[in-house]
Amino acid sequence: MKTHTLLMPLDMHLHLRDGVMLENVAPLSTFTFSGALVMPNLVPPVETLADVRAYKGRILAAAPNDFFEPYMTLFYKNYDKAFLESVADDILAIKLYPAGITTNSEGGVSSFDIEEMRPTLQAMSDLGIPLCVHGETDGFVMDREAEFMNIYELLATSFPELKIVMEHITTKEAVAMLDKFENLYATITVHHLLITLDDVVGGMMQPHLFCKPIAKRPEDLDALLSVALEAHPKVMFGSDSAPHPQHKKESCGCAAGVFTAPIALQLLCEIFDQFGKLSNLQAFVSDNAQNIYGICPEFKEVILEQRAFVVPDNYNGVVPMYAGKAIGWALQDVE
């Protein structure tokens, strides 16, 4: 049987939530990944050193694992340099949300006034703390990310030493930014390497494929695949796996988020293998992130094998992407 080994896979964009949901989903990530960048959009958001330490403690308690590191983030607001110095050793990045743009982002940034943001962003730049950005305007849903490109440009040129990660990019416009600005990086999800808007609303409406940013056009999918499959050195895997209770997905007014954490590596193997690019997956799913963030995760080896695997209907009550469907790769020793 054909197998493929991944070393220290990293999920550089992960929603672990809190409470019961945290307990339900955290073990699914710690099982296969060596580490994950944990998003801070709780209610209330993670914005103090005490918040960071307490949340990290809850994550480790929910899924004790010596071979998994939860890389913590703060919710962006204007912080002073003294605070950032005090918290720098406990976080890997700060995550910026435009206000109201996605789940639990109401306290985010409502206008991109660079002068108002300068002290914080300059301090982050000085201290080497990367800025992770959910890059969407409040415009028309298919244009939101493309419209955000001038904000990325403004940030990138105003703070040329600040590492800026365009999170979960979905458009050819964002892909094109990678080679234009030295300090712009990106994460890409696995679902945005598989689906377009057609899969969400082209046939029946599919709530489990509904996310923000929404999946875009075929030419956008092609652009994302081109940099992911080549493991462009500025691109990292970040699942944006975003669990919601089943009743919040399968109802009138379905919440945004695709839950992929437990099947992400299997799907990535399938995609990279289909395109004959399995040898690039290691860089996409770990090495690039290690280089960009300067992290050294604990050793972990994950072996996948090419065989039919039917995605479970749910994992601890959360419905994953492709629930009930057969995919072509599986974790070794996992039925």
Place this chain on the structure above:
Amino acid sequence: MKTHTLLMPLDMHLHLRDGVMLENVAPLSTFTFSGALVMPNLVPPVETLADVRAYKGRILAAAPNDFFEPYMTLFYKNYDKAFLESVADDILAIKLYPAGITTNSEGGVSSFDIEEMRPTLQAMSDLGIPLCVHGETDGFVMDREAEFMNIYELLATSFPELKIVMEHITTKEAVAMLDKFENLYATITVHHLLITLDDVVGGMMQPHLFCKPIAKRPEDLDALLSVALEAHPKVMFGSDSAPHPQHKKESCGCAAGVFTAPIALQLLCEIFDQFGKLSNLQAFVSDNAQNIYGICPEFKEVILEQRAFVVPDNYNGVVPMYAGKAIGWALQDVE
């Protein structure tokens, strides 16, 4: 209180379904409309004279009303002239579906080979039977209607005497066709005068606003409003009101269709009033259709008044557009 009177309102694109659903929804249309063009996409589709007569009988039985005419349609396939002559007095139009493009359309046209279709379309042209078309390709969901324009052009130029109705148009490209080809007409729904894709998937996912063709971009909405509000003489109101049981809308894999029949006239009054165009509504909702189809519906007067009206959560078990929301116009004497 401000009131507005409509005479003989017509819904030139209506799904009444069959069986229990027919009994549930038909009285909601006969209550306010003088007539409706009834779509033939039942299972199996309406495609014989006996089918037409039997279905009309079931409609009249479900909602007996001396002041409502169900204008019947056949499901397009290649028919010979003798058959079309025999059925011409019982139908107002023939409805063409590309195969598989929407609910119960599997038996539709799978390739637009004009020579193969010529005998039927020429006979329809000779007999004065209009062709109503669901104009979408099987391409990317946001492009399907625009991609269909060259098929409309081919049909319009190949059969210059055939009246062709572009059903439920949603794009600026379709609007532009009206003034390019003399024999192209269009229906427009009320929901496509109100929503864009933003309302469907821009915030939470809204299954009750999910339909085919899907609502498009803001500039498309503007184009539709421009011809509807001016009551462009080649444009008619057709609700495409498409009821589904609640559980089929609010579930994983939601069916396409917006149910508007019982609130369409109220919403139209609100839209036309907001733009100061109430005086054009009569033409949009009746006169244009009478002229285009050459029909003379029974006299009916419907009085609407400007007051808050909370849309019911459901009508006989079917959830309407804007359920539970307040709108600004109501039917006189209806709470």
